[in-house]
Amino acid sequence: MLIKPFRSFESNTTTPPIWRRRQLLCAGASVLLLGLLPKSAYAASILGVRVWPARDYTRLTIESDQPLAYTSRLLQEPERIVVDFKGLTLDTTLKALVAKITPNDPQIRQVRVGQFTPDTVRLVLDLKDAVKPQVFTLPPISNYRHRLVFDLYPAIPPDPLLDLIAKTEAKAMVNAPHAPPGLTGPKTSAPLDPSDAFFERFAKGETPSSGTSDLLAQQKNPQDTARAPSTRAGDDKYSLSQQTPAKAHTVRLLTIAIDPGHGGEDPGAIGKKGTYEKNVVLDIARRLRTKIDALPNMRAMMTRDDDYFVPLHVRVQKARRVEADLFVSIHADAFITPKAHGSSVFALSNHGASSTTAKWIANKENTSDLIGGVNIKTQDKAVSHALLDMSTTAQINDSMRYGNYVLNEIGRINKLHKNAVEQASFAVLKAPDIPSVLVETAFISNPEEEVKLNTPAYREQMANAILRGIKRYFSANPPLAKNKML
Ligand SMILES: [Zn+2]
CATH class of the missing domain: 3.40.630.40 (Zn-dependent exopeptidases)
Incomplete structure (x- = not known):
């Protein structure tokens, strides 16, 4: 499976100075901090990843055996969401997300995922247009364990x-x-x-x-x-x-x-x-x-x-x-x-x-x-x-x-x-x-x-x-x- 490199796009240590300055300005002006790291990070395993594309909103669900320690940011130019998972090792389940994005998804253009640092997995959702994201967790219920949910609503809802x-x-x-x-x-x-x-x-x-x-x-x-x-x-x-x-x-x-x-x-x-x-x-x-x-x-x-x-x-x-x-x-x-x-x-x-x-x-x-x-x-x-x-x-x-x-x-x-x-x-x-x-x-x-x-x-x-x-x-x-x- 082809995992596209994202380090050159998202890492402040390797981006050109102009782009880095622009990104920092962007961060000051409009970056939304969507999630916060819990006090302690667990070694969680990813059990499943699911994508439900729709005109109303596209949902991306990451199911794990324990709550995930994550931070997420909404970035612009280009529109994307960057998610860092602390204490996680990239595995085939998470990699499978890349192939689950369909061309007709109204909100997500593509997904990139990689081992960003030895204990951090970075996930980037490249978007087709501006979205209003809702990021939240769901406790175990029915056949599901812990779920981390990204609901991506179009800026102009149908x-x-x-x-x-x-x-x-x-x-x-x-x-x-x-x-x-x-x-x-x-x-x-x-x-x-x-x-x-x-x-x-x-x-x-x-x-x-x-x-x-x-x-x-x-x-x-x-x-x-x-x-x-x-x-x-x-x-x-x-x-x-x-x-x-x-x-x-x-x-x-x-x-x-x-x-x-x-x-x-x-x-x-x-x-x-x-x-x-x-x-x-x-x-x-x-x-x-x-x-x-x-x-x-x-x-x-x-x-x-x-x-x-x-x-x-x-x-x-x-x-x-x-x-x-x-x-x-x-x-x-x-x-x-x-x-x-x-x-x-x-x-x-x-x-x-x-x-x-x-x-x-x-x-x-x-x-x-x-x-x-x-x-x-x-x-x-x-x-x-x-x-x-x-x-x-x-x-x-x-x-x-x-x-x-x-x-x-x-x-x-x-x-x-x-x-x-x-x-x-x-x-x-x-x-x-x-x-x-x-x-x-x-x-x-x-x-x-x-x-x-x-x-x-x-x-x-x-x-x-x-x-x-x-x-x-x-x-x-x-x-x-x-x-x-x-
Ligand atoms: Zn029914």
Whole structure:
């Protein structure tokens, strides 16, 4: 393995005087001391190194059998982070980090590592652009020993709302009557769900919820006018007061926040055959997103769309940032006994859990932050926790109604663990203003259900069932107009 020399870049004893002076000036002006040496250094061994690149942030984790004695500095021109490990000898595990940096990593350009002095290993993270690093340690938990974590946030963080607006504009172009060739997707011949009647009316702005405050202008697809929604059999009781003539109008898109559980350092539950919950739920979430984005009047926002960890309160923040109409968290957890099977749907509770199983699962889900690893020193924690205590009875009632529609649809494709929406204190369901449910798609700890979760057809059926539940909820509970421009 090629370990690039870094001494000429980072050592004050060998750098040219001009560069050294510049570096010292830089040190005086903007070097951040990110870590401090503990009083005593131990002879620690590195157990593993992991990199989770993502647009939100890139995480680099160094796991060791004992806490590491380290100092880290953020340097500029060029942007880089220099980490010195005291009392450490360079080994193959740490060297392996060099090859783990991928070209598409949004934050890290390359990693250099070497034995800087007889008792110091130096690690240099060369960055693609300016970052706001968070460096912190995590105590042993679950299967992990001591972890040293570098979370590298881009100086200008991606905004889920701006991403969604960009996606919506692209969708408006596709739906425009004279969209350029290649922008329109293939025509689908899937049979219409009965609740599609509602969405056709919603698309035409023919619900009381649309009006002057519906701000997102969208051209009507001329094909829609050829259909006769009032004659379509539907199971929703919602009736039109008056047919309106076809004309250009304004509607808003219904926004669904899809939350694939776990990710990155947090694998979620692991099946006997080695299936990772974080991977199967991401696949189901992506399928659901594709289906939602293919509908003319809905759009999806994923709280994560790759294999990296998102803290529970950040998932809620992202959904609130885009003013989501509904939130669905997707999971496939294990239980203490492999016999437990069947799908479940959960909503928040403000009066304790509805069963001991629900309480057990909620407690397990809520440990995600400890396993995934959050920096407890981050300032916004107090704020986010205050927000999470604002959940209302109205939100819970809406979530129960929404959960029932989803549960009924899932009951058509898999056995149900319980015939009712369960309730417990899930941290991820605490958006005070968004009806939120958590779907346990199956028990990954049940051998037959692990096989199911590994079957693309089952994951497709699950995504379809969740979507049908969402559509039926909307058709029975027409969404209100929103006041803010999205
Ligand atoms: Zn889970």
